[in-house]
Amino acid sequence: MLYYTVVFFVIALIAAFFGFSGIAAGAAEIAKILFFVFLVITIISILVGVFK
Template identity: 75%
Template sequence: MLHYAVVFFVIALIAAVFGFTGIAAGAAQIAKILFFIFLVVFIITLFMGVVGR
C-alpha cells in the first residue's frame, strides 16, 4: 500500500511539472489517502503484535 502511495505521489509530481494541475491534485489526494490508510493499518498491526506476545 505504501508503494502505491509513492507511485501516486510521483505521478502528481510529474503532472505538476507538465502543468496538469487537476491531475496533480487528484493524484496527490489519492497518495495522501493511501498513506494514511497505511499508517492506520501499520499501527493496528504493531499493536496486535505487542498484545499478542
C-alpha cells in the first residue's frame, strides 16, 4: 500500500509541475486531487502499521 502512496505522490508532483508552469491549466486541479488522495492513503498506511 505504501508503494501506491509513492506512485500517487510522484504523479501529483508531475501534474503540479505542468499545471503551475502554465503548460496545462487542468493539471493543477488534478495535482490537488492527487495530493489529497496521497495524504489519505499515507494516513491509512501509518494507522495500519501502528495497529499491526
